[in-house]
Structures are given as structure tokens and as C-alpha cells.
Amino acid sequence: MKKIGRSDIIGQRGMAHIQGVVNAMGFMFYPTGGVEAGIDGYIELRDTNTGEVSNLLLQVQGKASERDRLQGDTETSFEFPCSEADIAYWTQGTAPVLLIFVWLKEGKAYWKSLKEWFADPERVKARKVVFDKFSDEFTAEAKAGIVSVAAAARPGASGPSVRIDEELLTNLVGVEFGETLYWAPTRHATNKTFGAALRELDREAGSEWIVRGKSVLSFHDLDRWPWNQLCEAEAMEEFDVDEWSDSDDEDRQRDFVELLNRAIGEFVRPQLYRDRDSGVFYFRKPRDRENLNYAYRSLQNTTTRRVVGQYGKKKKDPNKPSYWRHSAFLHRFVRLGSKWFLEVTPTYHFTHDGREPDGWGGERLKKIKEIENNAAVMGQFVMWRDFLVTHGRGDLLRAAYPFVSFENVDALHLDVGVPDDLWKSHESDPTSPLFELALAGETVEDLAE
Amino acid sequence: MKLLHLKEPPLEFGGGMRHPDIRFGLMDYGPLDYGMDGVPKRIRLGIVGSAETVEGVARWIETCATGFPAKESRQPNLFPQFPGVGFEQTFRCEFVTSDELQRVLPPREIARLVAVPGQREMTRAVVETIANEIAALSERSSKPDVVLVALPIEIIQRTYNARDAAGGEESDVKEAGSDLDFRGMLKSACMRLRLPIQLLWPTTFDPSFKIPRKLKESSDRRTQDPATIAWNLLTAIYYKAGGLPWRLARDARQLRTSYVGLSFYRSLDGEHVHTSTAQMFDERGEGLILRGGRMVESEEDRKPHLTAEDAYELLRNSLRVFKDQHGHWPARVVLHKTSKFDRNELDGFHKAVDERDIDYADFVWVQKSMTRLYRMGVYPPLRGSLVRFDKDQALLYTRGSVEFFRTYPGMYVPRPLMLRCQALGQPLQHIAEEMLALTKMNWNNTQFDNGLPITIAAAKHVGEVLKYVGDEQEIAPRYSFYM
Numbered sequence: 001m002k003k004i005g006r007s008d009i010i011g012q013r014g015m016a017h018i019q020g021v022v023n024a025m026g027f028m029f030y031p032t033g034g035v036e037a038g039i040d041g042y043i044e045l046r047d048t049n050t051g052e053v054s055n056l057l058l059q060v061q062g063k064a065s066e067r068d069r070l071q072g073d074t075e076t077s078f079e080f081p082c083s084e085a086d087i088a089y090w091t092q093g094t095a096p097v098l099l100i101f102v103w104l105k106e107g108k109a110y111w112k113s114l115k116e117w118f119a120d121p122e123r124v125k126a127r128k129v130v131f132d133k134f135s136d137e138f139t140a141e142a143k144a145g146i147v148s149v150a151a152a153a154r155p156g157a158s159g160p161s162v163r164i165d166e167e168l169l170t171n172l173v174g175v176e177f178g179e180t181l182y183w184a185p186t187r188h189a190t191n192k193t194f195g196a197a198l199r200e201l202d203r204e205a206g207s208e209w210i211v212r213g214k215s216v217l218s219f220h221d222l223d224r225w226p227w228n229q230l231c232e233a234e235a236m237e238e239f240d241v242d243e244w245s246d247s248d249d250e251d252r253q254r255d256f257v258e259l260l261n262r263a264i265g266e267f268v269r270p271q272l273y274r275d276r277d278s279g280v281f282y283f284r285k286p287r288d289r290e291n292l293n294y295a296y297r298s299l300q301n302t303t304t305r306r307v308v309g310q311y312g313k314k315k316k317d318p319n320k321p322s323y324w325r326h327s328a329f330l331h332r333f334v335r336l337g338s339k340w341f342l343e344v345t346p347t348y349h350f351t352h353d354g355r356e357p358d359g360w361g362g363e364r365l366k367k368i369k370e371i372e373n374n375a376a377v378m379g380q381f382v383m384w385r386d387f388l389v390t391h392g393r394g395d396l397l398r399a400a401y402p403f404v405s406f407e408n409v410d411a412l413h414l415d416v417g418v419p420d421d422l423w424k425s426h427e428s429d430p431t432s433p434l435f436e437l438a439l440a441g442e443t444v445e446d447l448a449e
Numbered sequence: 450m451k452l453l454h455l456k457e458p459p460l461e462f463g464g465g466m467r468h469p470d471i472r473f474g475l476m477d478y479g480p481l482d483y484g485m486d487g488v489p490k491r492i493r494l495g496i497v498g499s500a501e502t503v504e505g506v507a508r509w510i511e512t513c514a515t516g517f518p519a520k521e522s523r524q525p526n527l528f529p530q531f532p533g534v535g536f537e538q539t540f541r542c543e544f545v546t547s548d549e550l551q552r553v554l555p556p557r558e559i560a561r562l563v564a565v566p567g568q569r570e571m572t573r574a575v576v577e578t579i580a581n582e583i584a585a586l587s588e589r590s591s592k593p594d595v596v597l598v599a600l601p602i603e604i605i606q607r608t609y610n611a612r613d614a615a616g617g618e619e620s621d622v623k624e625a626g627s628d629l630d631f632r633g634m635l636k637s638a639c640m641r642l643r644l645p646i647q648l649l650w651p652t653t654f655d656p657s658f659k660i661p662r663k664l665k666e667s668s669d670r671r672t673q674d675p676a677t678i679a680w681n682l683l684t685a686i687y688y689k690a691g692g693l694p695w696r697l698a699r700d701a702r703q704l705r706t707s708y709v710g711l712s713f714y715r716s717l718d719g720e721h722v723h724t725s726t727a728q729m730f731d732e733r734g735e736g737l738i739l740r741g742g743r744m745v746e747s748e749e750d751r752k753p754h755l756t757a758e759d760a761y762e763l764l765r766n767s768l769r770v771f772k773d774q775h776g777h778w779p780a781r782v783v784l785h786k787t788s789k790f791d792r793n794e795l796d797g798f799h800k801a802v803d804e805r806d807i808d809y810a811d812f813v814w815v816q817k818s819m820t821r822l823y824r825m826g827v828y829p830p831l832r833g834s835l836v837r838f839d840k841d842q843a844l845l846y847t848r849g850s851v852e853f854f855r856t857y858p859g860m861y862v863p864r865p866l867m868l869r870c871q872a873l874g875q876p877l878q879h880i881a882e883e884m885l886a887l888t889k890m891n892w893n894n895t896q897f898d899n900g901l902p903i904t905i906a907a908a909k910h911v912g913e914v915l916k917y918v919g920d921e922q923e924i925a926p927r928y929s930f931y932m
Binding site for chain 2: 148151152155156166167168169170171172250299330332334336337338343345369370372373374375377378381409412413414415416417418420422423424426427428
């Protein structure tokens with residue numbers, strides 16, 4: 001009677017698992033078959049979109065086990081023992097070798113690039129491979145890692161694109177504005193004289209108006225007090241806002257942007273101040289406290305961020321801080337694809353006493369930009385977006401701000417992405433703050449202190 | 450709003466072979482013109498400097514022949530080795546120098562120059578001295594192909610100031626200050642000698658050389674590894690010696706296109722704004738230079754613009770240059786400009802295009818943008834990310850995370866380019882793909898992720914030099930004299 005041993009079946013099941021995962025990545029798997037010294041097959045990389053194959057090959061050493069417990073088994077890892085001859089064979093060849101271990105009991109597989117693992121002489125001495133049950137799992141998600149191993153083996157090889165679906169944010173916030181604009185002749189020729197006359201009548205009167213060629217254009221109804229005192233209210237005209245917002249005339253667009261700029265200046269009150277020189281809006285320091293934390297909804301949860309804080313030590317008096325740092329943003333109203341947006345650029349404002357600008361502000365801004373990465377800036381943008389979207393909504397005590405409001409813009413989707421962790425592991429200094437994901441959030445404050 | 454990703458455009462190297470990366474392309478296939486007639490086989494390098502720098506540079510040229518190892522890193526595609534030069538290697542030609550191609554400034558002369566009081570006077574004196582040395586080399590019976598100017602550190606310290614060294618990529622029009630830009634002045638002074646020059650810092654041949662902190666900070670001169678330095682310098686020298694290292698990989702079915710970049714520069718007295726133009730031909734990747742008219746303030750946006758007549762003249766001349774080179778008119782014209790085309794400019798450019806019956810014209814207003822994308826991770830968006838707002842407006846990432854390098858080779862968050870097409874002959878995505886490809890045509894940098902397309906980058910460089918060239922003086926037509 002002919003027989004096929006149990007171990008052959010286990011081996012076959014292991015190979016079938018590997019083949020399935022490799023195919024799910026969109027790559028080809030060729031089992032060696034027949035006589036082999038330790039390599040069970042090859043993975044050929046292939047661009048899943050174009051179908052192109054570029055002769056980038058990886059050798060696979062497959063192992064499978066039905067055992068209940070593996071060597072050195074813990075919650076997070078297990079070990080795989082290797083012979084000295086195996087290690088020598090794997091590491092001396094030209095093509096990279098992957099060890100893929102299939103644990104049939106759990107229906108899971110794990111992988112390791114052997115040349116990289118055994119590049120450390122200590123590990124050669126230990127004669128074992130330690131698998132991490134999470135980061136080494138061999139599923140279709142391991143594709144980026146596999147590509148990187150193949151591409152690193154041959155510098156200059158570009159490997160197929162890593163398809164990682166990603167959501168990206170734009171630094172844009174949608175803008176809604178009042179429906180009506182009011183226009184009337186006035187005897188004032190400039191914003192300055194009109195403004196002065198207006199404040200004489202009412203110190204609290206809003207700034208959502210502009211003077212152009214002896215006429216005033218405004219979000220406020222000019223037929224009411226105090227406006228009717230300063231213009232010929234009987235000659236007043238009402239316009240739909242879209243006669244300005246949708247106009248292609250450059251002068252009208254410029255005027256409309258100026259009106260919006262005046263409106264946002266009122267909108268952000270009283271929490272934010274505007275710096276005259278740089279034009280940024282920043283959180284003002286509270287009178288009674290040195291620091292200010294702001295609570296908001298980030299992408300996942302509610303969190304707080306320190307938005308005003310004191311930093312450094314004065315040389316003359318080490319008990320005093322040398323400066324205050326205020327979270328800030330630069331803004332610009334832009335019309336893109338016939339819609340209006342507020343473009344928000346996160347930045348910082350520096351003061352030497354919580355109020356007056358700090359002479360070293362430029363230097364300090366440069367320094368912080370050296371350690372802030374995409375995640376850090378994105379985190380700050382999300383805070384500002386939340387501020388703009390929730391601020392001025394109105395509540396029981398206060399009416400909603402009438403002339404502008406802001407809303408979230410949907411994230412954009414892309415089917416090509418960046419494997420952050422993998423790339424980070426290849427940086428010459430992965431400990432650099434530049435690659436710190438934690439910088440994305442509030443912890444930036446702890447680092448600076 | 451729609452987001453998509455453009456693949457890294459391939460470049461063409463020797464034997465018509467393609468590669469997305471410059472350095473690996475040169476390593477594997479050699480330069481584009483390898484095997485063609487008239488390609489440089491033996492590039493003779495002149496050197497001007499102090500006894501120390503001349504010797505250092507001569508030694509460095511020798512070392513280049515055997516190459517430099519890759520920087521120790523796990524990013525082999527970002528920092529590859531420089532395998533050396535020779536008939537079988539990289540540029541497939543020799544780079545040589547010899548005593549009779551070298552000019553050493555005596556220590557007394559250097560001391561005299563450093564002692565000249567006043568930044569402007571000192572800069573003028575250094576330019577004059579060096580230009581005289583180069584003139585002496587140009588009169589030799591066997592002339593060098595390219596002259597390397599290796600300034601001693603004492604002179605660098607006095608001639609470079611923070612603004613010059615930072616490079617003018619950020620501002621559209623350079624302000625005319627009291628300080629003179631040494632580089633631009635020297636290039637303009639040497640233009641009549643018809644010898645391209647290449648400036649070198651002592652760090653090139655001696656990595657341990659300490660550049661004073663003040664200069665280093667302002668100049669973006671983070672110390673590069675020797676292999677990267679060799680790649681960048683030898684590529685620039687190869688191009689200046691008349692070689693063509695690579696070109697855009699093109700489909701034969703594509704229209705014969707002339708790419709024109711427009712930039713502006715303020716005259717030395719600060720009173721006028723002039724146009725400078727760099728023109729690229731598709732199949733040769735060669736840059737030709739034109740000087741455009743003086744700009745006037747436009748009624749539309751109160752900013753400097755060309756008059757309709759000057760715009761017409763400029764494009765008409767540019768088309769004529771194309772015809773002279775090819776024997777026929779281009780089928781398509783692409784204009785890149787860093788400010789809006791106003792009514793008069795559009796009229797003038799359209800008139801020149803219509804006169805030659807050119808059916809396809811794309812006038813693209815290109816600006817660095819503050820509108821950005823944020824990824825949900827530490828690395829910024831990928832280079833090649835494209836957000837379309839409209840049929841004629843899009844945001845393109847030319848700097849950002851690069852899949853081939855497996856990192857973001859930059860600091861902070863990159864600024865993308867806002868593209869606005871004011872005349873559209875091709876689909877917007879095609880315009881963006883072309884723009885991305887043109888960022889790889891910078892012969893000064895072999896790391897391919899440049900921020901600006903060469904049309905605009907070259908036009909800016911040209912302006913920095915033309916500023917010092919008098920109105921009546923003839924200008925050199927090749928980009929080699931400006932880069």
C-alpha cells in the first residue's frame with residue numbers, strides 16, 4: 001500500500017496558506033517543487049494596477065506546524081529554532097529570503113526577512129528567529145513590508161506602488177455667509193473717516209463694511225441706526241450676496257474678500273486677537289492665568305491642547321519665563337471650483353509678556369518648524385477647524401454670529417499611501433522627533449517644556 | 450474636489466532606456482547622448498582658486514574617477530554610491546585637469562581682496578580678479594571646457610551674505626538691495642568669455658572643512674555625503690561641457706512642444722522689472738535663454754505685467770528660436786508663469802500663437818500654495834498627489850513623501866503648487882503630469898524631487914544673472930551660462 005505521510009499533508013497545507021496570502025497581495029507565488037535545499041518557492045512582485053512584473057523576486061522558506069504550543073510562546077511572540085547550516089544557506093545567497101511560518105492550529109502565518117534578522121551577529125549565535133505575533137503577521141496587509149524587502153535588496157529598483165487606502169484632509173473649511181449686502185452712498189471717502197464717525201455714534205458697531213469711492217458696502221442693514229446717520233439711506237440698495245460672491249470681476253472679488261476678512265475679525269472675538277504685523281489670529285492670554293488649555297473634538301475623541309503657555313527661563317531671573325507661545329493661524333478666503341473656502345495655515349505667535357510681540361518670535365517659529373511634522377501640523381489644523389465650526393454658533397445667552405459661519409469639508413480619499421511605520425524604521429535616526437507620531441497631538445507641549 | 454496620484458514620470462537615458470531616478474538611470478544606462486556624435490569624451494576642467502583650493506579640487510577630480518561609497522543608511526535609493534567615472538562608468542567619459550588649465554591666486558592678492566572695504570566694492574574686486582583669471586584661461590590655445598571656481602573660505606565669508614546663499618526660490622521678484630549677488634555678477638562677467646563656470650565650496654573636496662555657522666545656517670548647505678556631491682557636481686559639469694545627461698521620456702505620438710518659463714527680475718537700480726525667459730525643447734532637454742521686455746503696472750491688479758506688444762514679441766522670438774533649431778514650428782506651446790496672465794499678456798501671446806497656426810496652447814499660472822493636504826501620519830502627502838478643483842485649477846505636490854526614496858526628503862510640511870490654466874489645450878491632468886516631469890529636468894540636482902519645473906527655475910536663475918548684464922550687451926543663449 002502506498003502512503004503519504006502526515007508531515008507531507010502539513011507541509012501542503014502550509015504552502016496553500018502562503019499561496020493564498022501572496023495571491024491576495026496581488027503577487028505571484030511559484031512553488032519550487034521537487035528537489036530543494038530549503039527554498040520552497042518564490043514570490044514575484046507585480047503591480048496590481050497595471051499587471052506589470054519587474055522580475056523582483058523573493059525566496060520563501062515555508063514552515064508549518066499543527067502544534068498547540070510553540071517554542072517560547074507568549075501573548076505577543078514565539079520562537080523558531082534554526083540550524084547553523086540553515087542560517088548560512090539563507091544569508092549567503094543573493095536574493096532575500098523570507099521565513100514564513102504557518103501555524104495551522106490558529107490558521108495564521110508570520111513572516112521575517114532572514115537576511116535582515118541575521119544581520120545581527122548576536123542573533124546568529126542565538127540560532128533562533130523571534131516572531132512578533134502582531135507586527136510579523138503574514139496577511140495581505142504585509143504587502144508594503146514585502147515590497148520594501150524586495151526593493152532594498154536591489155538599490156534603484158522601484159517596486160510596485162504600495163496600495164494603502166488613505167484619507168487626507170485639506171486645510172480648507174467651508175464658508176457660508178449672509179445672504180444680503182447693502183450698498184449706499186456716503187460722504188466719507190475712506191474706511192478710516194467712516195470708521196471714526198461710526199465709532200463716535202456707537203463704540204460697539206461692527207466692522208463688516210467697506211468704503212469704496214464714496215459709497216459703503218456692508219453686511220449690516222444700512223437703513224438702521226447708526227448706519228443711516230452716515231449714508232444716504234434713502235438711496236440704499238439691497239443685493240443678493242452672490243452678485244459679489246459669484247462675480248468674476250476682479251474688483252468685486254477683492255471687495256468681497258475684504259468684507260469677509262472684516263467679518264472673520266469680528267467672528268473670532270473675544271477669544272482670539274489679531275497680530276497687526278503678521279495678520280495671524282492667536283489665542284490671547286487670560287488675565288488671571290498664565291496658561292490656557294482649549295478643549296475640542298479631534299479626529300477620534302475629545303481632547304485638550306495647551307494653546308497659550310509660558311516657556312523658557314529668563315537669563316536675569318530664572319523664575320520668570322522668557323516668552324509665551326500662542327497657537328495661531330493664518331487665514332485666506334479662496335474661491336476654488338466656484339465655492340468659497342477659508343484656507344487655514346496653523347502657526348504660532350510669540351509674546352514676551354503674554355501681550356506684546358516677542359523680538360525673537362521669528363527664530364522661535366523657525367525652531368519649532370524644525371521639529372514639527374505633518375502629523376503635528378495636521379493636529380493643530382483639526383483644532384482650528386473645530387474652533388471655527390463650533391465658535392459663534394450661538395446659545396441661550398448669545399445669538400449666533402449672523403454674517404459668516406464655517407463647516408467641515410469632507411476628507412479626500414486616495415488609493416496610494418505611505419506605510420509610516422515601515423519607512424520610519426528605515427530612517428537613520430528613527431528616534432528623531434521628526435518621526436514621532438505622538439507629536440500629532442497635545443503632547444507637543446510636554447516635549448517643549 | 451478630486452484627489453488622485455500621478456506616478457513618478459520616467460526619464461530617458463543612454464540607448465533610449467528609461468528609469469524614474471536620475472542617479473540609477475545614469476549608473477545603469479549612461480547619459481542620454483552616449484554613443485552619439487559630438488558627445489563629450491574628455492572634459493577638460495580649468496580651476497581658479499588659492500594654492501590650497503586648486504590642489505584640493507584637482508585631487509577631488511582624481512578621486513571621482515574611482516568613486517565614493519554610498520552613505521551609511523538604510524535608504525539606498527536616496528543615498529546611492531557614486532561608482533566613479535570612466536568610459537564604462539556613469540557618464541562614459543573622462544574628467545581631467547592639468548597644471549596648464551589651473552590659475553592660482555597668490556596669497557598677496559587674496560589678502561588684498563579680503564582687505565577691500567565695503568561689501569559692494571569687495572564683491573566687485575573679487576569678480577574682476579576671477580574674471581581676469583578665467584579670461585587668461587580662455588585665451589590659451591587649449592582651452593578648458595568648464596572652469597571650476599574654488600573660492601578660499603576668506604573670500605566666501607566676505608562675498609556671500611545670508612540672502613544670496615539662501616537662494617531666491619521663495620520670492621518672485623528679488624529686491625534690489627545694497628548688496629550685490631556675487632554668483633550672478635561673476636556669471637555675467639564671464640559670459641563674454643564663452644566659458645561656462647562652476648562654483649565650488651571647500652566642503653566639496655574636504656568634508657571636514659568647517660563652514661562658519663552663520664553661512665551654513667543661511668545657505669541650506671547641510672553637509673552632503675561625498676557620493677551625493679560627486680553626483681550633483683559632475684552632472685552639472687557634464688551638461689555645461691555640452692553633454693545631455695537625460696531627457697523626459699516621451700511618447701512619439703505626443704505633440705512637438707516648446708515649453709517656455711517666464712520670470713521677472715528687478716533692474717540693479719531697483720526701478721524697473723524685466724522679464725527673463727527660459728525655453729525648453731522636448732527632445733533635447735536643452736535650455737535656451739531670451740530676454741523679454743520691461744514690465745508695466747497693469748490696471749487689473751496693479752502688479753507688473755508685459756504689454757500686449759512685448760508679450761507678442763517675446764513669444765514670437767521664442768517660436769523663431771524653436772524653428773531655427775528644428776526647421777519647423779512647434780505643434781504646441783506651453784507657457785509657465787509665476788503670476789497671473791492679464792488681458793494684455795493673453796492677447797499678445799495668443800496673437801503670436803495664431804500667427805503660426807499653432808492649434809494647442811497652454812498658459813499656466815504656477816504658484817507655491819498655502820492650500821495643503823494633511824496625511825493622517827508622520828509623513829506628508831506623496832509627491833505626485835493632485836487635487837482637482839475645476840477643469841482648469843489644481844493643486845500639485847512636487848515635494849513630499851517619495852515612494853522611491855521611502856522617505857520625505859525635506860523639513861516641516863511641503864508646499865504644493867497651485868496650477869491655474871488660463872488657456873487650456875490639453876486636459877488638466879496632462880498639464881500636471883508634464884509639470885511633475887519638468888521638475889526632474891534640473892541639471893544642478895540629481896535628487897529628482899525638485900519643487901519647481903525647470904522652465905520656471907531656469908527663468909529665475911537667468912534673471913539673477915541678466916540683472917548684471919547691460920541692455921545693449923549680447924546675452925549667451927545657452928542655459929549653461931546661468932546655472
